[in-house]
Amino acid sequence: MNKKSPLLQRDGVLTIISSVLCVILGLIVGFLAVLIIKPAGALNAIRAIILNFFEFKRANLRLENFGSTLAKTAPLIMCSLSVLFAYKVGLFNIGVAGQYALGAGMSIYAAAILHLPWYVCLLLGIIVGGVSGALCGVLKAYCNVNVVISGIMLNWISLYGVNVLLLPAKDAAGKDTVRLLQQAKDSVLPTLGLDKLFADNKYVGLAIPLAILMAILIWVLLEKTKMGYELKATGNNPNAAKYCGMKENRNIILTMFLAGGLASMGGALFYLTDLEQWNVYASAVPAMGFNGIAAAFLGGLSPIGCIFSSYFITHITAGALHLNTTMYFAQVADFITAVIIYLCGFVLFFKTLIRNRMRKQEERFTPKERDEVKAAEVKQEGGKQA
């Protein structure tokens, strides 16, 4: 169907339009919020959020900050891929935050205490998160436990578990774990010379190309392989998939294992750059996980779209740190992100709206074709029940 329809009616184009619409509306609501808080600085505030490092005068500083923003984007890409992958199979992986924490915790432990080389740290991190995800899958497959609830419970269990695990790795002076660059240099991800491109920002390195590579791999897996087809079929209609001889339970567990592994890989990739350290007294699950959900839906549930949406969310979050703190505070960015994800719930609605508008204008569909479009929409909607 897609090939025949004009440019504006293609699904991909519609998705991009809807996502951009979400972003614009979100920014407008954010602007209204800062306007209400303090009208005087509102324009500057929203400018600071949108521009982020572009505001800096010195080119070097701009580059360095661009590098840091990219380094924070990499884990978000992984988290959004995790959400997206599970969602395509009809499962809502709200446990990303916990899996991310596990990946971070395990890799920091392997690095700071066991002093293992970076690839072993990364691998251990991935496996732990994968197992946690698989546990969710097993509970869903054999005990019919709602993945959303088990995911949330595992989030809290993982958070407290990681805090206990990393207590020995705590820096004596503060609440955070030790700096890996000082204590375990071999465990830090290699920079591959990328740091030179970003004004010697030593946190820029392997994580970014690896995250983009994973996005491409996930796209290939979902769209071009038999396994991806089977997984999506299980998500769209479990009974039909079963009838065709696909193993439903195995597919659910496999999906959650991979989704968990993706999220925890994000955690490992981020903390192994040593850009930030884990706070062993953290009392809230990492925001990265929930932002991953936002990024996945804002990216129109496409792996490639996720790269851009992840960058955007990191960009405005980092931008909010430059806000004038006598007037505003960094949570404004969280607020904007939250509004955007709320609006993302309407993406389907926006799409149908645009499509209907155009159909009314053109009215050149035969009734049969219209039924086909309708059927496709129903199929899309039907696949989204976790």
Add this chain to the structure above:
Amino acid sequence: MITLLNYTLAFAAILLLVALGGCVSEHSGVINLGLEGIMVIGALGGALVMKFMPNAGGFGLFLCVMLASIVFGVIYSSLLAVACINLKADQTIVGTALNMLGTALATVIVKSMNLSSSGGANTSSVVKYENKQAFFSNLGSFELNWFMVVALVMLAVVFVLLYKTKFGLRLRACGEHPQAAASVGINVFKMRWAGVLLSGLLGGLGGITYITTGVSEWKFEEGVFGFGFLSLAVMIFGAWDPVKIGGAAILFGFFRALGRVYNGIDFLKSLNIPPALYSMLPYIVCLIVLAFTSKNSKAPKAEGIPYDKGMR
């Protein structure tokens, strides 16, 4: 021991109120995953009243606080209703979004209020809640939180509403088979709106109960520590039945309370279990309980599916 009982009942009251909210909403056919956010916003409403009525006390204040929480909760839950009922958005995404939005919105509101008054030190807590003592009565050494009574009353109200009234029957019909309900002249949209708004009411009450219970100073950016989701687990364990939900709430409340008071109980102290394990306990128990009780789910048949007139 009396402190353990105290905390158990206090936490049970929170879980019960919120789980009842989830229960009403699911019986109408909408999965309300946004309860966590609704709790935060409801709590914000009550906390603001406490802040702006520092001199009021006693029953009047209590009523005002309750009313504010209810109003905030109901208004906030209408965001879920619009999206999920009228616009047929995915209930899981919208619920998650409401949770994020609730914490972010409350933090933004509170911080911007504190910004003018507190100068540099900008926290996200509203009041120090000296006046929340007004909501406690001492019965011997047992500290009765008035919200425990509210929770109990609500349990009775929800039970009667769901099972003894025409409205309840219609509401449940919309959760089981909306098309059949519509065929006998029930307005499914209205019923689902009612279900979601009621869950906003109960969720808001649960939120204010949360911040008046055992938290000396509560920061809005911390949210409610997964209580909204724990409540959903309570609801599932309680098989969508208000009375059983009451029992489940006490069980979960007990495990949550253990983590608070284990230091005061000699036997538990001598076991030398790391404190983090007590923090994990309610969540672990929840997983185990769900693993054993979810198989034969008594969930309303049509929950989570947007109502489409044309579908059969």
